[in-house]
Amino acid sequence: MAINKDYDVVVIGGGCAGIASAVAAAKNGAKTLLVEGGPFLGGDLISGLPIDGCMNARGEWIVDGGVVRELFDACDRRGGYIGPITDYRALWIVCIDPIAMQFAIVDTVAKYPIDVLLYSFADDVKMENGMIKSVSVVNKLGRTDYTAKIFIDCTGDGDIAIKAGAPFEQGGETPEDLQPVSIVYRMENVDTEKLLTFVKEHPENVSLGESPWIVEGSTQQELADLLYLQGQPKVFFTGDRPLLAKAIADGIVSNTSMLAITPNSTARRAVSINSTRISVDAIKTNKLSQAIVPLFSQVDQGVRFLKERVPGFEHANFAGVSPRIGIRETRRIMGEYVLTTEDVLEAKKRSDGIAKGGHEYDIHGKNKEHIRLQLKDGGSYDIPLGVLIPRNTQNLLMAGRNLSAVRGAHSTARVMGTCMAMGHAAGSAASMCTKEGILPREVDIDALRTLLLNQGAVLNGTH
Numbered sequence: 069m070a071i072n073k074d075y076d077v078v079v080i081g082g083g084c085a086g087i088a089s090a091v092a093a094a095k096n097g098a099k100t101l102l103v104e105g106g107p108f109l110g111g112d113l114i115s116g117l118p119i120d121g122c123m124n125a126r127g128e129w130i131v132d133g134g135v136v137r138e139l140f141d142a143c144d145r146r147g148g149y150i151g152p153i154t155d156y157r158a159l160w161i162v163c164i165d166p167i168a169m170q171f172a173i174v175d176t177v178a179k180y181p182i183d184v185l186l187y188s189f190a191d192d193v194k195m196e197n198g199m200i201k202s203v204s205v206v207n208k209l210g211r212t213d214y215t216a217k218i219f220i221d222c223t224g225d226g227d228i229a230i231k232a233g234a235p236f237e238q239g240g241e242t243p244e245d246l247q248p249v250s251i252v253y254r255m256e257n258v259d260t261e262k263l264l265t266f267v268k269e270h271p272e273n274v275s276l277g278e279s280p281w282i283v284e285g286s287t288q289q290e291l292a293d294l295l296y297l298q299g300q301p302k303v304f305f306t307g308d309r310p311l312l313a314k315a316i317a318d319g320i321v322s323n324t325s326m327l328a329i330t331p332n333s334t335a336r337r338a339v340s341i342n343s344t345r346i347s348v349d350a351i352k353t354n355k356l357s358q359a360i361v362p363l364f365s366q367v368d369q370g371v372r373f374l375k376e377r378v379p380g381f382e383h384a385n386f387a388g389v390s391p392r393i394g395i396r397e398t399r400r401i402m403g404e405y406v407l408t409t410e411d412v413l414e415a416k417k418r419s420d421g422i423a424k425g426g427h428e429y430d431i432h433g434k435n436k437e438h439i440r441l442q443l444k445d446g447g448s449y450d451i452p453l454g455v456l457i458p459r460n461t462q463n464l465l466m467a468g469r470n471l472s473a474v475r476g477a478h479s480t481a482r483v484m485g486t487c488m489a490m491g492h493a494a495g496s497a498a499s500m501c502t503k504e505g506i507l508p509r510e511v512d513i514d515a516l517r518t519l520l521l522n523q524g525a526v527l528n529g530t531h
């Protein structure tokens with residue numbers, strides 16, 4: 069990469085929202101820089117987690133086309149796309165192989181004229197007349213100021229927005245009241261037939277049919293039978309049901325609301341596990357760093373529990389952890405519009421929507437606490453551009469986990485499908501700004517919607 073310090077668009081943060089923002093901006097003609105603090109692009113896309121939020125509870129695609137489909141297709145070309153499945157609980161998810169996805173991201177980003185800086189942390193902005201003039205990036209080359217017409221904050225924590233003066237909220241009743249951080253781990257050589265037979269014979273251990281649009285009149289047993297017939301190792305053990313509750317009582321597993329198993333590779337008979345949790349304010353890097361010790365210990369416990377107590381895992385092998393501790397919740401940057409709990413639970417539609425969300429209301433608490441609520445009609449809600457425009461800023465957009473929302477709305481919109489839809493919209497809006505010499509608040513929403521629709525985004529016609 070040649071040393072260039074001036075761009076149309078600088079995207080800060082290379083997780084799923086940042087990737088989508090950068091690809092969308094570059095695809096629409098903007099000279100784009102993507103700055104990532106860590107060694108890889110991808111964030112939780114390469115953790116092994118499934119992609120939530122691409123479909124609503126009825127199984128309708130609500131995030132498709134655009135950048136998401138390019139990534140899925142690239143993953144598929146590398147043999148790593150399992151595709152959409154349901155958990156027969158509340159969700160339709162898209163399962164991918166994180167190893168294939170790691171390459172698919174590079175394949176996709178490399179198709180466009182995007183300069184990428186890895187190992188590069190943005191820690192400040194320079195302001196001029198109320199506008200961000202440059203973002204200051206530190207890496208082994210030293211400190212460099214990158215100028216751009218439009219900046220997009222995809223740091224997950226809103227680092228750039230707060231430096232630029234945007235207000236934020238954090239947590240629930242107190243700023244420390246945050247969803248736990250977790251590390252996702254993987255097991256290979258899992259006997260899916262045996263696991264699903266166990267679930268079919270003991271459905272009392274798993275959560276099924278939380279969404280009426282998935283139940284459709286079926287009994288728990290019928291849902292377990294359907295899960296078996298689907299043939300994918302998608303199993304949601306909860307901490308209040310016999311198998312996991314006993315393991316917690318026996319001290320084999322730390323107190324947790326769930327142990328969720330998701331397929332990630334058919335070839336390797338591999339699954340990802342989401343069960344670990346530590347309550348910590350992830351902005352406090354010292355505390356986050358300390359969390360690795362108990363989290364790794366919980367991984368050890370989870371592996372032991374699976375191998376000793378869950379049929380199908382007897383001959384499975386531990387296959388590693390995600391490349392980083394996963395962060396569910398930190399700052400919510402307040403934007404021109406704040407997504408409300410009513411917007412999401414009522415699955416509100418709007419004529420100015422630029423992205424859709426459809427994941428359940430999903431707040432993980434301490435230990436076994438977990439609030440899960442379903443969206444009206446198993447549908448989706450529309451997200452307006454105001455959710456992506458931080459207050460008190462001129463030339464800044466944002467996408468992803470740091471969106472403008474109240475806590476409950478954030479708990480649904482934080483998932484990867486929704487983050488990528490927001491990124492698609494933010495990057496496209498940024499490119500319109502640079503082409504037309506305008507600011508985010510001046511973007512013609514109908515023109516933006518047309519651009520997104522032409523690139524396959526789903527904005528209309530779903531529940």
Ligand SMILES: Cc1cc2nc3c(=O)[nH]c(=O)nc-3n(C[C@H](O)[C@H](O)[C@H](O)COP(=O)(O)OP(=O)(O)OC[C@H]3O[C@@H](n4cnc5c(N)ncnc54)[C@H](O)[C@@H]3O)c2cc1C
Pocket residue numbers: 080081082083084085086103104105106110111112113117118119120121188189190191222223224225227249250251252342393394395396467468469470482483484485487
């Ligand atoms: C344990 C767990 C389970 C989850 N389960 C699911 C699931 O099953 N399905 C689902 O869809 N979603 C799930 N989620 C939610 C989802 O993964 C995240 O909310 C989503 O990935 C956030 O994407 P993002 O791009 O906004 O942020 P991130 O993925 O956090 O990306 C931010 C990126 O910015 C970089 N960065 C941060 N600050 C700076 C800076 N100052 N300078 C430069 N770079 C910076 C970071 O290194 C990171 O790569 C889960 C989350 C967790 C933690």
